[in-house]
Each structure stands twice: as structure tokens, then as C-alpha cells.
Amino acid sequence: MRTFGEPLVNLRSITYKDMVNASEKALWYLFKPIGMNMQHVDLRGCRRFKGRCFRLFGDALENILLDGCCRLDKQSLEELCMQSPNITELRLSACWMVSDDIVSLISRSLSHLNSFALCGDRFMDLSSAGLMAISRLKFLRELWLDYNSAVTDELLEALIESIPGLRLLSIPYAGTDSTITKEVVAKIANLKDLQTVTSKSVQELLNAFPIVDDSRTAKAVTVVIGGTICDLASLRLRNTRMVVDTSDYSAISSNTARGLLSSTSGFLGIIF
Structure with a gap:
């Protein structure tokens, strides 16, 4: 990894998906010479990755896709928010250590975020109240919360009221029959900028x-x-x-x- 990264100092985008055996040390050596210049990073499916190399990134980073990086911890996600405040796309589906505190930090630190994914049903430290912080992301345009049991009527109403510019809202199998009602789902029609209609819907x-x-x-x-x-x-x-x-x-x-x-x-x- 060190040999690969050192001569590519002008590299701006890297995709390293589904490398389930990639070690933390290997990814550190990969990003050490190029991290500050990274604009797009796709590490989806790197299950051993804990995120220590996030401190090597800078404010040039715009897109980071981390779905399935189930060992990402609170410290690494905090460093990502602090080091790279200009992120516009962040995917954290199946990153099970995401907590209420992290969602709150994301909403306060990543003010330019317009695409966010937090799908899955094994977030042990994520509550419905904590998820409400998403409604503070005023520039959000795409939101995926598939299978997230923390989704409630209150969250949907807050999103509809606070982020009228949403163009994509994905919530299949989110919440429960008691936490999401058809009356509130019907209010999604008030999001006049919704553009994506899928076969499932x-x-x-x-x-x-x-x-x-x-x-x-x-x-x-x-x-x-x-x-x-x-x-x-x-x-x-x-x-x-x-x-x-x-x-x-x-x-x-x-x-x-x-x-x-x-x-x-x-x-x-x-x-x-």
C-alpha cells in the first residue's frame, strides 16, 4: 500500500470496495501520502476498517462512502467530522457504532451535507430522539433510512417541515407499524421537489x-x-x-x- 500511494500524490479519488481483509495499517499507509488531497473515497464493505486514517484527510474531501464498515468507532467518526467539514455525501449504512452523539455531531459539523445514508437495524446506540438531529441538515437533498427502526412519525414530520428541498427519501421497512402511520406517510406528498420514483413504490x-x-x-x-x-x-x-x-x-x-x-x-x- 505504501508503494502504491507515494507516487500518486495528485490522486483525488479512490475506490477500494469490499476488501474484507484490508487491515487498518494497510489503509493508513495508502492514505498517508495522499489523504489531504482526497475528494472522493469509497471504502464500502471494508469490514476490518476502524477509520484511524480519517485524521489524514482534509477539507478537500467531498464524498465518502463507508457502508458496511461495521468496525468504525466513535473516535474515528469524530475525527472525520472535524477534519473534513466540506463533505457533501456521507454513507454510513451498517456502521453499527453510529450513535446519537455522532448523528448530532454530523448535523452540526457537516453543514454542506446533501446526501446521507444510515440504513440498517442494528444500531444499538441510536435512538429515535437522536435521529431527529438529521432535520437540522437544511441542505440535505437525498436521505436513505431503509430498515432503520428508529424512524418515527415525529422524524418524518420534522424532515417534511425543516427540509422541504428533499429530492429523494428512502424509508422501506423503516420504523414499525406503531411508530409510522399512514397519515404521516401521506404528508410526504408535501415535499414538492421529490424526483425519484422506484419500482417498489x-x-x-x-x-x-x-x-x-x-x-x-x-x-x-x-x-x-x-x-x-x-x-x-x-x-x-x-x-x-x-x-x-x-x-x-x-x-x-x-x-x-x-x-x-x-x-x-x-x-x-x-x-x-
Whole structure:
């Protein structure tokens, strides 16, 4: 690692994913000559990595992806926040030592953060109250909290109110039936800048409108997925009243698109 890093003093980006046997010492030698210049670092899946080399990074660092680095500890994450305040993308999914204190420090130190991931359900020192600190990240645009049981109605309402510019909010299997209610989930529609619609979310919508005996004469519902990343081939369309339209209406206004749908099909339309 030392031999690799020393001649590459102008290196700005490095990806070293899924190196499960990479030792702390090896990564220290890798980043010692180049750490201060790093802008993008991807160490996802380095399970033995504890993060001691974070003290070698500087304020040039913008993106750091650490999903699955399950041995990262509090000291290393504190050093990362202190040494690299200009981080805009931080992924800490399955970094099980993340605690309330660390989330609070992130919200106070990384004011430029616009993409953050904290997925998983084994954060022993992370509470619902601690997770509320995320709502202080006013410039956040993308947030992943998949499978995170600490997600609650209170957090979702705080995000909707405090970060109206969110473009992506991923919460599949987050929280519990008692901590997240359908009434609060419905309020996510108030995030007017949401842009990403996935196949999983559209499938939930299709399942919500099944064909039953007393609904065979009811109006069909058209869902427009054109212009999204939704994969039509992955959708199950049997036994649903919904009709999937793959046309891309993104170049025209929502009102105009709804007018086209109603005039041509007579269906109720839902446009993403």
C-alpha cells in the first residue's frame, strides 16, 4: 500500500470496495501520502476498517462512502467530522457504532451535507430522539433510512417541515407499524421537489387498488411512470385496477398532462 500511494500524490479519488481483509495499517499507509488531497473515497464493505486514517484527510474531501464498515468507532467518526467539514455525501449504512452523539455531531459539523445514508437495524446506540438531529441538515437533498427502526412519525414530520428541498427519501421497512402511520406517510406528498420514483413504490400503489367484485365497474386509475427510473418489467400488473402509462409528460405541466389523460381515457390519473 505504501508503494502504491507515494507516487500518486495528485490522486483525488479512490475506490477500494469490499476488501474484507484490508487491515487498518494497510489503509493508513495508502492514505498517508495522499489523504489531504482526497475528494472522493469509497471504502464500502471494508469490514476490518476502524477509520484511524480519517485524521489524514482534509477539507478537500467531498464524498465518502463507508457502508458496511461495521468496525468504525466513535473516535474515528469524530475525527472525520472535524477534519473534513466540506463533505457533501456521507454513507454510513451498517456502521453499527453510529450513535446519537455522532448523528448530532454530523448535523452540526457537516453543514454542506446533501446526501446521507444510515440504513440498517442494528444500531444499538441510536435512538429515535437522536435521529431527529438529521432535520437540522437544511441542505440535505437525498436521505436513505431503509430498515432503520428508529424512524418515527415525529422524524418524518420534522424532515417534511425543516427540509422541504428533499429530492429523494428512502424509508422501506423503516420504523414499525406503531411508530409510522399512514397519515404521516401521506404528508410526504408535501415535499414538492421529490424526483425519484422506484419500482417498489409503484408496486405498492398497484397493490392498493385491487380488482374486487364491487369495483369491476369503478373507474380505472392511470399511473404515469414515464420519465422515472421505474422498471415496467418488474411490476406485477395482475388483479389491479391501475393502468400503467409509460409516456413521459415531464416536458409539460401537470395540469396539461392530466387534461390529456382525462380527455383520452376518461381515467383518473396519477402522475409522478
